[in-house]
Every structure is written in C-alpha cells, then in structure tokens.
Amino acid sequence: MAGWTGTGGRSLRPAGAGTVLVLRLLFLGLLLLLWGLASATVPRGLIPSPATTAQAAARLWAEGRLQTAIGQSLLTYGTGLGAAVLVGIPLGALMGMVRLFGRTLDIFVFALAATPRVAFIPLIIVLLGLGTEAKAMIVFLGAVMPIVLNTYAGVLARDGELIEMARSTGASAARIQLHIVLPGALPFLVVGLRLGATIGLINTVVAELYTAVTGLGGLLALYGNTFRMADYFVIVLALAAIGVIVTESLRLLEGRLSRWRLPDRP
Amino acid sequence: MRAEHVRLDRVSLAFGEVSALKDVSLSLGRDEVVVVLGPSGCGKTTLLRLVAGLIAPDAGRVTVEGAPPRPGEKTALVFQSFRLIPWKSARENVAFALPRLSRAEARQRADRYLELVGLSRFAKSWPAQLSGGMRQRLALARALAAEPEILLMDEPFASLDAQARELMQVELMRLLERRPATVLFVTHSVDEALILADRILLMSPRPGRVVEEVAVPFPRPRRDTDTRALPLYAELRSHLWERLRDMVLNDPGSDFHGRR
Ligand SMILES: Nc1ncnc2c1ncn2[C@@H]1O[C@H](COP(=O)(O)OP(=O)(O)O)[C@@H](O)[C@H]1O
Ligand SMILES: [Mg+2]
Numbered sequence: 001m002a003g004w005t006g007t008g009g010r011s012l013r014p015a016g017a018g019t020v021l022v023l024r025l026l027f028l029g030l031l032l033l034l035w036g037l038a039s040a041t042v043p044r045g046l047i048p049s050p051a052t053t054a055q056a057a058a059r060l061w062a063e064g065r066l067q068t069a070i071g072q073s074l075l076t077y078g079t080g081l082g083a084a085v086l087v088g089i090p091l092g093a094l095m096g097m098v099r100l101f102g103r104t105l106d107i108f109v110f111a112l113a114a115t116p117r118v119a120f121i122p123l124i125i126v127l128l129g130l131g132t133e134a135k136a137m138i139v140f141l142g143a144v145m146p147i148v149l150n151t152y153a154g155v156l157a158r159d160g161e162l163i164e165m166a167r168s169t170g171a172s173a174a175r176i177q178l179h180i181v182l183p184g185a186l187p188f189l190v191v192g193l194r195l196g197a198t199i200g201l202i203n204t205v206v207a208e209l210y211t212a213v214t215g216l217g218g219l220l221a222l223y224g225n226t227f228r229m230a231d232y233f234v235i236v237l238a239l240a241a242i243g244v245i246v247t248e249s250l251r252l253l254e255g256r257l258s259r260w261r262l263p264d265r266p
Numbered sequence: 267m268r269a270e271h272v273r274l275d276r277v278s279l280a281f282g283e284v285s286a287l288k289d290v291s292l293s294l295g296r297d298e299v300v301v302v303l304g305p306s307g308c309g310k311t312t313l314l315r316l317v318a319g320l321i322a323p324d325a326g327r328v329t330v331e332g333a334p335p336r337p338g339e340k341t342a343l344v345f346q347s348f349r350l351i352p353w354k355s356a357r358e359n360v361a362f363a364l365p366r367l368s369r370a371e372a373r374q375r376a377d378r379y380l381e382l383v384g385l386s387r388f389a390k391s392w393p394a395q396l397s398g399g400m401r402q403r404l405a406l407a408r409a410l411a412a413e414p415e416i417l418l419m420d421e422p423f424a425s426l427d428a429q430a431r432e433l434m435q436v437e438l439m440r441l442l443e444r445r446p447a448t449v450l451f452v453t454h455s456v457d458e459a460l461i462l463a464d465r466i467l468l469m470s471p472r473p474g475r476v477v478e479e480v481a482v483p484f485p486r487p488r489r490d491t492d493t494r495a496l497p498l499y500a501e502l503r504s505h506l507w508e509r510l511r512d513m514v515l516n517d518p519g520s521d522f523h524g525r526r
Contacts, residue, residue: 167337168341
C-alpha cells in the first residue's frame with residue numbers, strides 16, 4: 001500500500017509529509033508572486049502589494065485594532081460554535097438512538113437546514129438585539145445543522161453485525177451505544193464539525209455585518225467601503241488564517257481518532 | 267450417557283414467507299461436540315441465534331439447562347466474519363465481551379486468553395494490523411474468555427485458507443481438551459465435520475430441518491492419530507457427500523438444481 005494516504009486528510013506518511021510541505025510553500029510563493037504582479041498591473045492601487053499589506057498589518061497591530069477585532073470575532077465564533085457542539089452532538093445522537101424521536105424530528109431539521117439562515121437574522125435582531133447574544137445565535141444556527149445531521153447519520157450508519165455480536169456477549173443497550181454505536185459515528189461527527197466550523201466562521205462575518213458592526217466583519221465593511229484596500233486585505237487574510245487553523249486542528253483530531261484504520265504492521 | 271445440556275423441541279421459525287426452520291428437535295449432551303452440516307440457506311445460522319437467545323422461536327421451545335437461553339449468560343458465539351471492533355485493540359476486543367467483570371478483571375482475563383491463542387504480542391494491535399488467521403484466533407479468544415458452557419460457532423474457519431483452517435481445527439481441539447465445553451459448530455465442510463464432531467446433524471433446506479444424525483466414533487485426541495486414514499472415515503465421508511449432493515441437486519432454490 002505504498003503511497004496510501006487515505007481519505008479525508010488523514011496524516012500522510014512521514015516521507016510524503018515533507019514533500020507536501022515543500023510543495024505547499026512553493027505554491028504559497030507562487031501566489032505571492034501572482035499577487036505582486038496583479039498589484040503592479042491593476043490600475044489605481046485597487047490591489048495593494050504584499051509589502052504594503054504587511055505594513056498595514058503591522059500598523060493595525062500597533063494600534064491594537066487588529067487584536068481587538070480578532071478578539072471580538074473569536075468570542076462570537078467560539079460562543080456560537082461551542083453552543084452548536086454542545087447542542088448538536090447530543091441532539092443528533094439522541095435522534096439516531098431513539099428512532100421514534102429521530103423520525104419525528106428529522107423532517108423539521110431538514111427543513112430548517114434548507115432555509116437560508118440569513119432569513120432568520122431580522123427575527124434574531126428583534127428578539128435578541130444587536131449584541132453578542134444575537135451574533136452568537138446567528139453563528140449557532142449556521143453551525144448546529146451540519147453537526148446534528150452528521151451525528152444523526154453516523155448513529156444511523158451503525159453496524160448491525162457488530163451490534164449482534166455485542167448482544168451475544170450479554171452487553172446492555174447502554175454498553176452497545178457507548179462502545180459500538182457512538183464510536184462508529186465519530187468519522188461522520190468530525191465531518192459535521194468541520195462543516196459546522198466553516199459555516200460558523202462565515203456566519204460570524206455575516207453577523208458582524210448585519211448587527212452592531214464589530215470585529216473582523218465590521219472592519220471588513222469599514223475598510224471595503226472606504227477603499228482602504230491594504231487594511232481590507234489584512235482583514236481578509238486574518239479571516240483566512242482563522243479558517244485554516246480551525247479546520248487543520250479538526251483534521252489533526254480526525255487523524256488521531258482514526259489511527260486504527262492505518263495498517264502499519266509491526 | 268451425557269446429561270442433556272441444550273434442547274430444541276419442535277422448533278419452527280419463519281422470516282415472513284421464508285420458513286427458516288420447521289419442526290426441528292435436537293438435544294446436545296454436556297461437553298458434546300455437535301457439528302451441523304448442510305447447504306447454505308438451510309437455517310444453520312438461525313439455529314445458532316436461537317440457542318444464543320438472540321431470537322425466539324415462532325413455535326416450539328429452546329432450552330438451556332431447562333430454561334430459555336439469555337444472550338451471553340451461558341453461550342458465546344464465534345462468527346464467520348470475525349466481527350471484531352475495528353477501533354479497539356485486541357485486548358479491548360476481548361475485554362468488551364466480558365461485561366460482567368470489572369475493567370481490571372476483564373483486562374486480566376483478556377490477557378490470559380490472548381496468551382492461550384498465542385496473541386500476547388499483539389495485545390495492543392488493532393484488528394486491521396492482524397492477518398486473517400490472527401483475527402480468527404482473536405475472535406476465538408473473545409468467545410473463550412467468557413468461559414462459556416456452550417460455544418456456538420458459525421462457519422468460523424470458512425474464510426481462512428486451507429492451511430490456516432487446519433491449524434485452527436487442531437487449535438480448537440487442543441483448547442477443548444484443556445477446558446471442555448458443549449459445542450455447536452456449523453460448517454459446509456464434510457472434512458471439518460468429521461474431524462471435529464462427536465455427532466453430525468445433517469440439515470436440509472426449504473424448509474430447514476434435520477434429516478439425519480451421524481455418530482462419529484473416532485478416538486480422541488484426533489490431532490495426533492491420522493483419523494483421515496481410517497476406513498470408516500472414507501465411508502462416512504462419501505455418504506455425507508452424497509447426501510449433500512442430492513440435497514443441492516434436488517433443491518429447486520439451488521443454482522445446481524436438476525444437474526447431473
Ligand atoms: N433476518 C432474516 N430476515 C429474513 N430472512 C432471513 C433472515 N435470516 C435468515 N433468513 C432466511 O432464512 C433461511 C435460513 O437462513 P440461515 O439460517 O442464515 O441459513 P444458513 O446459515 O444455513 O445459510 C434463508 O432462506 C435466509 O434467507
Ligand atoms: Mg449461515
């Protein structure tokens with residue numbers, strides 16, 4: 001199985017990992033080059049050069065604005081995503097375990113998941129105002145759906161043969177759920193978490209644009225509307241960095257949780 | 267004469283239209299090794315699930331020591347497809363089958379049985395890291411670790427290659443000499459049946475029923491003597507083959523129906 005890297009971004013073999021790092025750095029260099037070229041050719045300074053952007057980042061940091069905005073955004077994001085995890089996993093698991101409960105609820109969850117979440121923003125503002133609660137609620141609503149639905153799907157995908165094996169040992173229903181069904185749902189759950197984290201970050205920006213204008217989303221609007229393009233680019237890059245850090249952490253977690261799949265025979 | 271351990275009294279069971287078992291009666295003596303031989307679809311797996319207490323009959327009675335069986339109480343099952351928990355190590359797989367022991371006791375017991383089947387070195391390995399033969403030994407260790415009075419084995423060696431299969435048969439007999447148990451062993455293989463059984467139950471499909479009982483009187487232990495060289499072995503073997511062949515040729519549901 002030489003060169004086998006699995007699916008869903010499990011950790012690469014040590015030899016491949018170094019190569020990928022080098023290639024990624026080369027690609028980053030290429031992007032920076034293209035960016036530099038674009039900034040030189042597009043007229044009227046609409047695209048700031050990498051150097052100008054770096055200066056802008058240093059200035060925003062020195063003024064403390066960047067940290068403040070990142071802090072505000074992370075608070076919104078963390079609160080909403082955390083609540084989505086705390087609600088979504090138990091709800092999805094319960095829907096899968098108690099079939100009548102799941103069959104009753106799932107159509108409503110599907111309906112809610114299919115409704116564009118921006119549709120709820122006016123309602124949320126009316127109910128919760130423009131503060132952190134409203135923002136966290138917008139993040140929560142976006143992130144919770146994929147977490148519920150993937151946990152639900154993971155529990156439903158349980159292995160009937162393993163369950164029969166467990167029953168034959170005299171295992172209780174609780175023991176079967178804990179040792180067979182829930183661990184079996186983990187790969188689905190991690191996919192749900194990754195989707196939830198991504199949607200949650202998008203909704204963080206959306207929330208900051210639609211409610212009281214704060215955080216990275218707020219700066220994005222401010223700098224975009226006033227054509228401060230270097231500052232604007234700093235914010236875009238900060239958001240991209242947060243996205244990469246969060247999803248990469250979840251991929252690392254996924255790799256650790258699915259080590260048992262890797263056939264590295266002693 | 268052995269004391270009766272397991273008894274089926276005119277047991278019938280249907281899945282919808284399909285009659286899986288019809289009027290099956292049988293009795294297993296304590297520490298007797300009974301092999302069920304029959305073509306696929308004749309209800310062999312269903313029979314084991316009934317004795318394990320995983321399903322209840324539509325009609326008739328299944329009893330273990332006079333009472334209806336309860337899963338995991340006196341029986342342990344070994345499956346053809348191993349059914350190991352892929353995210354648990356070898357040791358955890360065995361320990362999982364011991365829900366009535368404390369964690370520490372279960373681990374200790376698991377280690378003892380891993381040792382017994384020669385897998386001590388692989389206690390921390392995941393099933394994906396083991397070969398087919400090792401996985402089946404692990405599945406066997408898991409069943410034995412529960413120290414069941416009754417071992418139910420559903421074509422346990424069918425997915426192994428010929429050599430691994432023969433080694434596992436010897437291994438099973440060695441383990442049973444150390445710690446006897448009542449065994450109900452399902453197989454397709456006439457040779458496996460003749461090597462292992464005290465008694466063979468021949469089953470026929472549609473509806474599943476027991477059509478013949480054959481005593482297998484070869485002396486034990488059979489692993490040292492060459493049982494296969496005995497004249498009676500050849501005689502029983504060709505008799506069982508013929509019965510199986512007729513069944514398959516005369517079964518309208520079989521792929522070989524009506525062939526010569
Ligand atoms: N859970 C089930 N649902 C429906 N039909 C089943 C089920 N289990 C077994 N059967 C049917 O019952 C018959 C006997 O099955 P089984 O006991 O698995 O036979 P064997 O193990 O001898 O191959 C077959 O016709 C099979 O299709
Ligand atoms: Mg079967």
